[in-house]
Amino acid sequence: MPSPPSSRGAANRIRPDIELLDEEGLDGLNMRSLGKRLDSAATAMYWHVKNKDNLVRLATDEIWGEIELPDLEDLDWRTAAEALADGMYAMITRHPWIAQAQAGYLHYGPNKSRYDDRILAAFEKAGFDDAGADRAAATLFMFVLGNAVGHAADVSLNRRLSRKGEDAETQLAQAMSEATEIAGHYPRLRRRLENPTTANDYNAAPESSFAFGLTALLDGLRDRLTGALG
Template structure:
């Protein structure tokens, strides 16, 4: 493919597809160029470094997070929808969770998300400083909730590449982890009622439970603050 048929946008979309399939370690300019039917030098003409490519790809997928209409809904419904959409995006693209710890990520997509988060918690009634804290709290919770699945995807990929029998390695590790857990009463009780393969997984509805609890806390704080001002 001639260089002038490439665009930065096409390169970024192809990079996202490659990242979804291979993770951060699988992204390199040669593999990306092959996917695009081009030469690596043509890719470098548009995007200079792998770090730039990860930054651009990471920012592009923030646009997948649907923005609730704050004029048409209450703050709590908007907060739940926005957090849920962010969690779904991170689940679709688990490499972004890892990229937070290895790349400098910024851009208009992420800025749009951050600005909307602040607007949601300002609408709730928080002063600016506390809106910052509320937005950061929810972001940290969502990111932490997505970390486990992202780590599992990365581990499965690494084991599959480095071992002829990744499934057996996982089974052996789970057996050893279960044997260790059986030494502790509360873990043993749960293992008696939970399939061993689900031992390392978060319980069903953990994200919804946690998010509701966080928003309950915000609502209680706002109610207490209003009572204090009126008193």
């Protein structure tokens, strides 16, 4: 079997692209901004990349390589799935622009493929057939992405307000105040607002919500598999 292709040779060249995306988001990625970070010889390399879409694809695949893949020989399927979910969640929160890129850019490359192959292997180890493993992997992917979007949205909103010359903190505080006033008209929301331990956290997801949801999701997949086998 041939060895999988590697993007390691381009890693150092694509890092300025990733750093710019981390700082400025997708809207801040352009050749002029990249040129400020690179010498003229390095900048010339980007003329061989067709367009921004290719830059984003290369940067995206590079950061998928940051996720440590669990060894399935040493771990049970559930521990491996948890590690893969945690790794993806941490990667997206480090690079929140990828949540936005997910909706408008193609994502493929050796690092993404290695991750996908490992998560399918974890669900196959659990006992799922090919179709079941595909569905389980897709469900886990969407759960992690959905949970990470909140953090990405906060970063994007703060960046947008700052670019407009507005005080992001003041704007957000005003929005939270208005949202709280509206919520007070609804009984279940009002009850939470009147509780001193939860009032200050209104509009914020509970700190343990990701862990709670991941446990519930994997419990459901386990039970579904047990029922199918039984």
